[in-house]
Amino acid sequence: MGFELRERWGAQPLWARWVLAVYLIGLTEGTGSHIADLVRGGIHAYASFPQVPLQVFFVSLVILDPLAAVLVGLVRRGGIWLANAVMVMDVSANWWGNRHWLRDDPAQLLWLMPITLFGLFVVAFAVPLRRTVAGAASRPQAALPSA
Template identity: 85%
Template sequence: MRERWGAQPLWARWVLAVYSISFTEGTGSHIADLVRGGIHAYASFPQVSLQVFFVSLVILDPLAAVLVGLVRREGIWLASAVMVWDVSANWWGNRHWLWDDPAQLLWLLPITVFGLFVVALAVPLHCAVAGPASRSPTARPSA
């Protein structure tokens, strides 16, 4: 693992670290929600699909953190997918605040900014992790 991290450019190591730390923090946050509220911790969301998704983040967040920590390309794509779903679910589940009290939506700002960060850097980070050999037209698939 040390070789994988060491082989990355400095910017990629920073981004991987931010991904790992943030998904670990997200794991802790969702575990704390489940400890406080049990399986119905997200009952404030009327859609059962959103409730199930937020509970599933107890598995998806640490999986993304581990895969990113291992410098796996799959982790980058999982992180991107999780953040697209997470940001979308949060905005959809809290859309009533758009009319009732738009200032309440400010608490969605950190997760939205992090989601944009993850998605915006997914392709460059994937390319960095894949290495220069995988970008050459004569490169063979790696095992």
């Protein structure tokens, strides 16, 4: 498995390896953030969001973020699409759930900038990264030297 994984990462152009690494960092940070929220607040960690579907979604990110990170780390096309879907929903849910701040205290929205920028990064690179990963997967691999 280690050799195959090294081979998958090595088959990617340098820009794609950097993008995959940023995906991994962001998804891992998101995982840690949601785990910390649940440790602090339990199952009701997101009770400040009045919409129950948002609360359920944010709790589910404890599973979805690391799943996407593992699939991205394995250089799987499905990981890229899952990361994209998770980030679109995560950014949208955060902005929707915190929309009252637009009226009450717009400066509070600054804390949404990191997740928004990461979400835009993931969306911007989703198609080119998927194409590159798919292209590398379809190229024939060099034969291993015989012993």
